Amino acid sequence: MQLLPNRGSRAAKLTDKDMRDLFEVCQGLEALAGELACERITDGEIEQIAAAQAAMAQHYRGGDLIEYYRCNRAIHEAIVTAAGNPVLAGLYASVTARIRRARYVTPMTPQRWALAVMEHEAILNALQRRDCTGLSHILRAHLRHKREEVLQAGFAETDSGDLTWRSA
Structure with missing residues (x-):
């Protein structure tokens, strides 16, 4: 957040380095969440995730x-x-709020989209087997791939905070 004299505040623009840093933290958080979820998830929660999958x-x-x-x-x-x-x-929630727009609006190539679907199949499989280590590794790789996709797409933010895509 930037405080502007006589103008209030606005969200700070995110640079490529900011995106890298935020995705690194998100990778660690999702990897830990995967490990803990394998230990604590209910069969009903797995069924809900499988339905979403x-x-x-x-x-x-x-x-x-x-x-x-x-x-x-x-x-x-x-x-x-x-x-x-x-x-x-x-x-x-705090970290993903800062990268959500880039994470979920980035256009994907057909190859990258197919890879993402395969990664999600592996995520579900590891979760169903309660493979803590495997799920952690898959989630890290999945977010690392998404970070590269966002950066290659040429993420940019306008003064109003809207996303634009510059040529990579």
Whole structure:
């Protein structure tokens, strides 16, 4: 947040370095959430994530990126919730609020989209097996790939805080 004399405050612009730094923190938070979720998640929560995964895959097959991203976000947030740690959830909400627009509006190439779907299948599989270490590694890689995708897309923020995409 920037305080401007006689003008109030506005969200600070995010640089490429800011995005890298925020995604690194998000990777660590999601990896920890995955580890904790494997230990604490209920069968019902896994079923809800599996249903969101199935809906997300259907949106992928239909080419509906907006609905795909909606389901994607729900899956990541459900894993954080299943971790059962309110401090982690609060930190995650704070960090992801700063990168949410870039994370969930970035256009994806067909190859990257297919990879993201495969990564999500692996996330669900590791969660169902309660493979803490495997899930942690998959989530880190998944967020690392998303960070690179956002940076390659040429993320930029206007003075009003809207996203624009410059040529990579």
